[in-house]
Amino acid sequence: METISIFDILTKEAPEHILQHLKLVLISLNIAILIAVPTGVLLTRKSFKKYSSKVIAVLNTAQGVPSLAIVAIFLNILGIGIVPSIVALTLYGLLPIAQNTVAGINNINYEVIEAAKGVGMSDKQVLYKIELPLALPIIIAGIQTSSVLIVGTAAIAELIGAGGLGRMIFLGITHFLPKYTLVGALLCAVMAIIFDQFFRILNIKLTRNYKQT
Amino acid sequence: MIRLKNVSKYYKKKEGAAVSNLNLHVEEGKICVMVGPSGCGKTTTLKMINRIIEPSDGNIYVNDKNVMEQNPNELRLKIGYVIQKIGLFPHYTVYENVATVPKLLGWKEEKIRNRANELLKIVGLSPQEYAKKYPNQLSGGQKQRVGVARAMAANPPVMLMDEPFGAVDPITRNQLQNEFLKIQKKMKKTICFVTHDIDEAIKMGDKIAIMCDGKLVQYDTPENILFSPKNEFVEEFVGSDRALKVLNLLKVDTILDTSLPKISIDTDSDVLKKLALKGQDHVVVLDDEEKLVGYIKLRKIVERRSLEKWDKYIKRYVSTIDEDSSLKNAMVSMLQFDVFNIPVISENGVYKGIVNFNMIKSYISEEYETNNIVDKVVG
Structure with missing residues (x-):
């Protein structure tokens, strides 16, 4: 065991964990988007606008809870395994997306919205044709932040049996195999960087044509 | 509505x-x-x-x-x-x-x-x-x-x-x-x-x-x-x-003066003589498409020279204005070029008439008098 090389860890053991980690991240990120974007949109609608600062404040506080604690809480509620892990990760990823959706929509120049209404668009058309496209860069920035958060937290989710790169890290710690910890942590970092850059480039591609002024 | x-x-x-x-x-x-x-x-x-x-x-x-x-x-x-x-x-x-x-x-x-x-x-x-x-x-x-x-x-x-x-x-x-x-x-x-x-x-x-x-x-x-x-x-x-x-x-056309005699550039000198005899001085010269060429001051020419080859004496207006300009535009041009008459031309250059500084003045004071507020404005 002591003699296994980093190269062997990378080629033989890591792929399985990378895939598991990626699965965790992608599932939770997608669920987070599906919940947070509509919630954010709802919070910018006339009838809910007054609650938006309160809801964001609650989410902000929730974000202040350490990831370890979040994981621990869900251990008590849902037990161990992949499902509680995904629930915990999803919750952890909600805030940046919801917050940015609200900010993105509220930051659109009022005259653009007024013009859209003025030319005869219905509220739904204003949302889909004007508000969402114009808020998209900021929403994507939120997803970017969220993805990096989830990649990191997913490693800790191994504590409730999530698997993934966290498994390599904790294996290294518990069995005094620093190479495993090192490889697991580095791969985690690389994955975070890749997610970050992917969304950054996606944002540039989507908005290269226009600037909001 | x-x-x-x-x-x-x-x-x-x-x-x-x-x-x-x-x-x-x-x-x-x-x-x-x-x-x-x-x-x-x-x-x-x-x-x-x-x-x-x-x-x-x-x-x-x-x-x-x-x-x-x-x-x-x-x-x-x-x-x-x-x-x-x-x-x-x-x-x-x-x-x-x-x-x-x-x-x-x-x-x-x-x-x-x-x-x-x-x-x-x-x-x-x-x-x-x-x-x-x-x-x-x-x-x-x-x-x-x-x-x-x-x-x-x-x-x-x-x-x-x-x-x-x-x-x-x-x-x-x-x-x-x-x-x-x-x-x-x-x-x-x-x-x-x-x-x-x-x-x-x-x-x-x-x-x-x-x-x-x-x-x-x-x-x-x-x-x-x-x-x-x-x-x-x-x-x-x-x-x-x-x-x-x-x-x-x-607009300039409210007080457009169209009374000035117009002649074509190939007009015979006899016609000019007749105009001079009638006491006309300022004559507008147009080309055969009615476009503005310039003007001549008859009196000066008649005093000193003969009217043969009169086209030598044609002078250009220093400025013209469009027919849809306002009287203010006309005034500004007058002040800018230090002239009292400015010819008005249509979009395609056809001569329409002349605006005159004194006419603007008298028109405005008439308007005010009919509305009885002239003293207020002066005050």
Whole structure:
């Protein structure tokens, strides 16, 4: 065991964990988007606008809870395994997306919205044709932040049996195999960087044509 | 046609009404300019017409239909809307911006394309060059043009314009105003126009509604507003330089002098002699297409030289002005070039007549005398 090389860890053991980690991240990120974007949109609608600062404040506080604690809480509620892990990760990823959706929509120049209404668009058309496209860069920035958060937290989710790169890290710690910890942590970092850059480039591609002024 | 009947708007928080008991009738094909100090309720009034702001009381009719009985989105599709900060959609190209309303109305792609291209040409932007640009690539004036084109896209009979030329420099504004008036001459839309600039109101309006504290103070033609302001507020608002503003309002053709003899460039010298005998001095010389060549001063020539080969003595006018210029433009040219006569030519260079400094002076003082306020102006 002591003699296994980093190269062997990378080629033989890591792929399985990378895939598991990626699965965790992608599932939770997608669920987070599906919940947070509509919630954010709802919070910018006339009838809910007054609650938006309160809801964001609650989410902000929730974000202040350490990831370890979040994981621990869900251990008590849902037990161990992949499902509680995904629930915990999803919750952890909600805030940046919801917050940015609200900010993105509220930051659109009022005259653009007024013009859209003025030319005869219905509220739904204003949302889909004007508000969402114009808020998209900021929403994507939120997803970017969220993805990096989830990649990191997913490693800790191994504590409730999530698997993934966290498994390599904790294996290294518990069995005094620093190479495993090192490889697991580095791969985690690389994955975070890749997610970050992917969304950054996606944002540039989507908005290269226009600037909001 | 737009008609406001006893329209009021109250806000809960503020005391008093933003707009109170307003009655206004904008005739078909005319421009009504609402003007007043900020907070007078002019923009609120405008926005009540397309229900961006809901009136608290009273009725508004657009083309004889009560706006409160219509779906606001359908109502707005039939009303062109231009706002001060233009509000172009930044993620749409110029073409897509202009095509917005036709698309909402479900026009066919080809019809939309033809209409958008036609409109861009009308507002003076070449479709080839500008259709694919995004708003942030345009200058302020070009954005305004696109804003106007977007508002006219589905050919709405009624247009609402909230300080549409407010965000551009004075030179561009003047140009946009002139072009818009030219377009309006052909299109004959019913327009409600809001501005805080009385000069713009005088220039653009068929009628001007002066507002103060949510009330209509005076609703009248620009001439009547200038010559007989209803009370001190209007007088003050219009400004002490009313006499000069009148010049801005009047076109040169109101006092065009067409009595000067005109001769063609190949006229026989005998004709000139006859003119000289009749006591004529200033003679306008035109070419065979009636275009202006210059003038000759007969008296001087007759005194010293013979009239054979008279075309040697033709002098050029130092300046000319278009027939749709205002008297103010004429005055400015006179002062600039230190002359008393300026010939007026049509768009294609055909001679129309002469404006004369003294005639402007006497016309203005006559107008004021008939309105009995001449002493006020002098004072």
